[in-house]
Amino acid sequence: MDNHSISVLISEDELSKRIAELGEQINADYEGKEVTLICILKGSIFFTCELAKRISVPVTIDFIQASSYGSGTSSSGVVKIKKDLDESIEGKNVIIIEDIIDSGNTLSRLLPLLKERNPESLEVCTLLDKPERREVEVDVKYNGFNIPDEFVVGYGLDYDQKYRNLPFIGVLHLEEN
Ligand code: IMP
């Protein structure tokens, strides 16, 4: 395996504070309503759990898996649904939970598929956004942090399926030798 190191970009504390703020925002916006969180596997699992704990309106959670990435660090631009939702979202207030928006390809292909199922509302909540990398516009209602154009791992985000379990967001530095 290649040599690499990881430096902390967003600490566990900062993550938890910001996620609590996003929860407050969602509580205010959905007062008197129910929300369905759609967790995009696998990267969004940690974020979805932490966010759901901060939401006080009634919450249901469902999972979908769509991937645009192979095993490396660059996008293939191809999006497949590997695992579909278990429940119908018709008439529901849906919030899609994403770990990171990079090129925007994944969400721009997934959103129309979900819209066709006639939810009452459909919004996007992402923990991280790399605005410099955007190739396709995506309408993001809730965003935890804008980050620079670096490859990050931790808090659900992987490099070759590893490092999802780190409790912070770190920058992955690949070293040549
Ligand atoms: P997009 O389709 O280019 O917006 O990419 C979205 C997906 O690519 C995310 O849900 C992640 O799974 C993956 N991804 C993008 N940037 C990173 C990164 O810096 N670290 C780990 N995964 C990433």
Ligand code: MG
């Ligand atoms: Mg990934």
